[in-house]
Amino acid sequence: MYTVAVDAMGGDFAPESPVRGSLRALREFEDISILLVGRKEAVAPLLGAENPRARVIDARDVITNHEPPVLAIRRKTDSSLVVALRLVKDGDAQALVSAGSTGAVMAGSLFRLNRIPGVERPAIAITVPTLGKPTLLLDAGANVDCAPETLVQFAAMGSAYAKSALGYPSPRVALVNIGEEAEKGNALTKAAHKLLSAPGRPFAFSGNIEARGIPLGEADVAVCDGFTGNILMKSMEGLSKAIFTMLKRELTSSLRGKIGGLLAADSFRRMKHAMNPDEVGGALMLGASQVVIKAHGNSSEFAFFSAIRQARAALEANVIRKIADTI
Amino acid sequence: MYTVAVDAMGGDFAPESPVRGSLRALREFEDISILLVGRKEAVAPLLGAENPRARVIDARDVITNHEPPVLAIRRKTDSSLVVALRLVKDGDAQALVSAGSTGAVMAGSLFRLNRIPGVERPAIAITVPTLGKPTLLLDAGANVDCAPETLVQFAAMGSAYAKSALGYPSPRVALVNIGEEAEKGNALTKAAHKLLSAPGRPFAFSGNIEARGIPLGEADVAVCDGFTGNILMKSMEGLSKAIFTMLKRELTSSLRGKIGGLLAADSFRRMKHAMNPDEVGGALMLGASQVVIKAHGNSSEFAFFSAIRQARAALEANVIRKIADTI
Numbered sequence: 116m117y118t119v120a121v122d123a124m125g126g127d128f129a130p131e132s133p134v135r136g137s138l139r140a141l142r143e144f145e146d147i148s149i150l151l152v153g154r155k156e157a158v159a160p161l162l163g164a165e166n167p168r169a170r171v172i173d174a175r176d177v178i179t180n181h182e183p184p185v186l187a188i189r190r191k192t193d194s195s196l197v198v199a200l201r202l203v204k205d206g207d208a209q210a211l212v213s214a215g216s217t218g219a220v221m222a223g224s225l226f227r228l229n230r231i232p233g234v235e236r237p238a239i240a241i242t243v244p245t246l247g248k249p250t251l252l253l254d255a256g257a258n259v260d261c262a263p264e265t266l267v268q269f270a271a272m273g274s275a276y277a278k279s280a281l282g283y284p285s286p287r288v289a290l291v292n293i294g295e296e297a298e299k300g301n302a303l304t305k306a307a308h309k310l311l312s313a314p315g316r317p318f319a320f321s322g323n324i325e326a327r328g329i330p331l332g333e334a335d336v337a338v339c340d341g342f343t344g345n346i347l348m349k350s351m352e353g354l355s356k357a358i359f360t361m362l363k364r365e366l367t368s369s370l371r372g373k374i375g376g377l378l379a380a381d382s383f384r385r386m387k388h389a390m391n392p393d394e395v396g397g398a399l400m401l402g403a404s405q406v407v408i409k410a411h412g413n414s415s416e417f418a419f420f421s422a423i424r425q426a427r428a429a430l431e432a433n434v435i436r437k438i439a440d441t442i
Numbered sequence: 443m444y445t446v447a448v449d450a451m452g453g454d455f456a457p458e459s460p461v462r463g464s465l466r467a468l469r470e471f472e473d474i475s476i477l478l479v480g481r482k483e484a485v486a487p488l489l490g491a492e493n494p495r496a497r498v499i500d501a502r503d504v505i506t507n508h509e510p511p512v513l514a515i516r517r518k519t520d521s522s523l524v525v526a527l528r529l530v531k532d533g534d535a536q537a538l539v540s541a542g543s544t545g546a547v548m549a550g551s552l553f554r555l556n557r558i559p560g561v562e563r564p565a566i567a568i569t570v571p572t573l574g575k576p577t578l579l580l581d582a583g584a585n586v587d588c589a590p591e592t593l594v595q596f597a598a599m600g601s602a603y604a605k606s607a608l609g610y611p612s613p614r615v616a617l618v619n620i621g622e623e624a625e626k627g628n629a630l631t632k633a634a635h636k637l638l639s640a641p642g643r644p645f646a647f648s649g650n651i652e653a654r655g656i657p658l659g660e661a662d663v664a665v666c667d668g669f670t671g672n673i674l675m676k677s678m679e680g681l682s683k684a685i686f687t688m689l690k691r692e693l694t695s696s697l698r699g700k701i702g703g704l705l706a707a708d709s710f711r712r713m714k715h716a717m718n719p720d721e722v723g724g725a726l727m728l729g730a731s732q733v734v735i736k737a738h739g740n741s742s743e744f745a746f747f748s749a750i751r752q753a754r755a756a757l758e759a760n761v762i763r764k765i766a767d768t769i
């Protein structure tokens with residue numbers, strides 16, 4: 116039996132989405148129980164009928180997106196996030212799911228949880244939908260300035276996770292760079308390429324990947340500093356929005372387009388579904404000694420369900436142990 | 443009368459595309475003449491009837507994508523690119539258009555042309571199609587490691603170009619970063635934000651822009667180091683390809699989808715057209731003391747025509763003078 120602590124006050128649609136997503140996960144998986152952390156009077160009524168595997172843990176405070184993360188984690192000791200972190204640290208739960216402020220979840224994982232021994236800098240890992248199989252991208256924003264050695268740790272952690280939790284038997288780990296040739300890049304990627312290519316690494320380094328190869332699915336694990344990861348992720352998010360907005364505008368500008376759009380509606384839906392990051396769950400804090408999943412701020416019931424499913428998969432695959440063995 | 447030197451041997455479809463694009467430009471614009479640089483026996487027959495405003499300048503050699511750019515520029519003194527650069531430097535032409543190796547065009551502009559006095563590092567500027575008006579993005583790859591001061595020069599050059607050649611009366615210049623708040627970013631962007639915000643700058647700094655805002659058209663000029671610019675540009679290129687491939691796959695997987703796709707074909711075409719970087723021309727080498735346009739390697743006749751049109755517009759707007767006055 117796995118216990119997952121869910122921050123019931125985090126995200127744009129809290130507490131409804133986290134509670135409903137939790138209920139769905141409880142129905143789907145019989146081997147999990149959930150601790151819903153938040154204001155009892157807001158959370159409990161949403162739970163409905165008594166559920167032996169769900170419990171509300173009262174926490175009076177809430178951390179918002181508008182406060183400095185480190186300060187908030189330090190001061191708001193009775194916030195849903197900090198209480199949930201405590202439950203995980205004390206062993207009352209094995210995993211945490213939150214859709215709260217990214218900075219706060221990150222700072223909380225850093226300061227309130229232990230790190231896997233040997234890990235210098237935990238990283239945010241996200242699963243990017245691609246034309247092929249999903250790609251694990253890290254770091255997506257935790258460490259904006261990185262040393263080359265740090266990228267080697269990201270490669271090791273990412274490979275261990277992709278192998279154990281995503282089912283990639285021998286993940287191709289690539290370095291995000293501005294050209295495929297070994298000598299291309301800035302100071303960081305040139306140095307990192309040398310280190311990653313060294314013999315005896317606990318991962319299969321496949322060389323550089325250009326940013327264009329990421330959405331095309333050319334790597335299983337893509338490694339970069341957190342600044343680059345954020346740029347990659349956000350530019351794709353923006354372009355996707357731009358394309359679908361433009362498509363809608365174009366299709367509704369003529370009768371032919373309108374009819375065509377209606378007939379093709381299923382195709383568009385399937386496609387949006389395939390490109391939807393919610394499908395593959397939230398971001399992982401790789402390197403923390405417990406499983407921490409940060410769901411998107413605007414997570415729906417389904418996104419919470421996916422994040423909990425992902426937490427369960429990580430626990431089942433014994434990801435933390437695997438990463439510790441690799442580092 | 444403006445004279446444009448066209449590298450007739452550069453690009454995947456040379457010499458056909460450069461010559462045909464040049465002929466189209468000559469028909470459209472009566473105030474330009476063109477020097478087509480390349481192997482006489484390959485270029486001249488494509489020109490057809492005598493044209494008083496077109497002349498072939500013989501150059502026996504060609505620089506390929508597969509050789510080290512700096513070395514190639516130094517050694518292949520009779521290559522179409524180096525001869526074209528010489529024509530521009532000697533004043534026989536005022537602008538250069540080439541679809542050859544990016545590295546070679548860049549190295550050639552750096553080593554064979556003068557720099558605008560005061561410019562430390564020339565930058566590659568590209569015009570990105572967005573949901574709104576096009577955005578001038580620089581640096582798109584010339585300087586992978588930048589000092590904060592360099593980004594200030596990019597801002598000044600980009601603003602001067604956007605004002606004079608793109609017709610933005612008061613361009614909003616933004617810094618590409620991982621958050622909108624001033625204190626966000628890596629060491630480079632934090633320092634650059636401070637410098638860009640200083641009073642008395644010859645441009646209107648509008649603060650940070652997240653990568654997601656670029657395709658949505660939230661800035662007129664977006665400034666970043668060349669590594670980040672490459673990541674931005676290439677990730678959007680890849681995602682665009684992924685989305686259209688997936689769309690095609692989805693639409694052809696059912697009869698409904700097929701019919702819908704046929705009816706909506708015009709909408710898709712208009713959209714691809716709107717998103718097509720060829721429409722807005724090639725990349726500019728901003729900071730060189732002459733106008734240099736690097737067209738995409740796979741440039742069509744139309745792309746060459748657009749690049750020549752862009753060169754003419756830059757000359758007409760007296761862009762070099764405007765940048766020199768700003769720096």
